[in-house]
Amino acid sequence: MSDKPAPAAPQQSRASAKKELPEHFRGYKHVWVFVELERGEVHPVSWELLGAGRKLADQLNVDLAAVVLGSPGDATRKAVNESFFYGADLAYLVEDSILGDYRNEPYSKAVTQLVNTHKPEILLLGATTLGRDLAGSVATTLLTGLTADCTELAVDADGSLAATRPTFGGSLLCTIYTLNYRPQMATVRPRQLPTPVRDETRTGRVIEFKADLDEDTIITKLLKFIPDRESAKSNLAFADVVVAGGLGLQSAENYQLVRNLATVLGAEFGGSRPLVQKGWISSDRQIGQTGKSIRPKLYIAAGISGAIQHRVGVEGADCIVAINTDKNAPIFDFAHIGIVTDAIRLLPALTEAFRKRLSPENADRLAG
Amino acid sequence: MKILVCIKQVPDSAQIRVHPVTNTIMRQGVPTIINPYDLFSLEEALKLRDKFGGEVTTLTMGPPMAADALRKTMAIGADRAILLTDRFFAGADTLATTYALAQAINKIQKTWGALDLVFTGKQTIDGDTAQVGPGVAKRLGLLQLTYVSKIVEADEEKREVVIERRAEGGTQVLKTKMPCLIAMLEGTNEVRRGSISDSLRAARADIITWSAKDAEIEDLTKCGLKGSPTIVKKVFAPPVRTDRAAFVEPGKNAGDSADVLIEAIFKRHPALEDDMTKLASGF
Structure with missing residues (x-):
């Protein structure tokens, strides 16, 4: 990176440094x-x-790529076609048997090589166990900026990526820019953004x-993959109905009330962060x-005050019902x-009321 | 076995308050703690040391007060603690942080010998990025193992490590070579309290404090705000929706309240009743 210019001296407003995108990054295009x-x-x-x-x-x-x-085969080709259905104009396909199972070394090498060859201006990844493992390696290799766990992505007036994420432990939001480096990288957590309409007529290059x-040069080897037991999987992120509790429940025993309602509704159950910290629920149930x-x-x-870090995780719900003794609790600012x-x-x-209302007899009545 | 554990001193997020008018963080009086995720990695490092012998060094970058967190790691059982502190590091994003940490780790290896393992926490509770571990690994050319739920085997002779790693839909069993970087998953071990003799030793111990110069950091333009490709443009509270929640008046008893609440839900979202009836009967 010897051609990288010396960073500008710190300024009062660093945003003014924005127009100085170095020459060698100006060819970086597409999302x-x-x-x-x-x-x-x-x-x-x-x-x-x-x-x-x-x-x-x-x-x-610009184009969306x-x-x-993946390893050569139907699943990889299908993923390419599905990407077109969900909005991509083109797909970069890297097929190699080495890429069959995720490992950091070959994946970060392949993505880095692809970026250096085809030069995107924006690169987005999911903030999953795989995406977070990969994004940090790729960004560090490319020496570019990475904004993790964004809740909102936008393009500002002069074409920079404005990536918004919670900060200070989720008590405020901040908007982050990667001004003088490319690509601008960001990760977004699952279910933070809506799923676009799937259009099977779409195609691409x-x-x-x-x-x-x-x-032979890849040191880490996968010895085995142990799939989760079906029963152990929590479907929380994708459930249609979710019931959750917070500190307002006052005791671990009272959390059972949340589970009881969830059972009657056929819903998933979860809770706010303090409940995990207190050990009332496991961390995979944290919302x-x-x-x-x-x-x-x-x-x-139920009994959740609605701190920002909780709010950003639930705002995608169609209908938010808040139960709280404090009428000034922040949850009422975003509940419906x-x-x-x-x-x-x-x-x-x-x-009890839901049990009666949603009973099979009523189901028959509705079906009739 | 020579092991390094990177930790961070963080504000206890449960106690952070935002000033309602100015939207600034009210830091005063907020207690600091060792980032809770780091403790699972520290415990795993101590377990390996107890089994194989060797030493555990802890490292943090932060303000002088972060020495308290390091002292705590020694009370838990770490052998040595190093604080990397300098005004040049202020305002660092993840990329600039990994540069300074990697340089300091090089200096640690020069001073006390090559490391076999480097541990970091899964993420911090203040930044929550989970990117510093992978960044440090990449900078040092270490193999990287994140979301590790179990160290199955660590063979010092063969220089091999076998671990279980949390992946989407299952567990990967991976074999790799030392030196490597490991980030433990939370809840994967019981963090020890530390012995009385460790507490006494920690209370008297010198926390080794390094400036950028002491750590032999080559390029100060890669540190702190200067070395950070990302810029925080604004910090703000989320907008309050103009329409606050439609409040349902509680009835004279819980049963009445439940009925009016359900009515309100289905009135607002009529399609829900059919969906939920199906869901409740296990469709």
């Missing part, structure tokens, strides 16, 4: 989305990113890329910035329906 293909399945966050990437590309008047890595990879983002049709928040009452007393009654 890329890394399509996360693991064990034959594409992680749905990739489609969400293509939806966001489509808007950025349209505003910038999907980056698909495939650009095959041969990455310089050699299994919010450091837990899971959710986009259910109905979200019932609120009731000022004690969740500990309301939840059992709500469970």
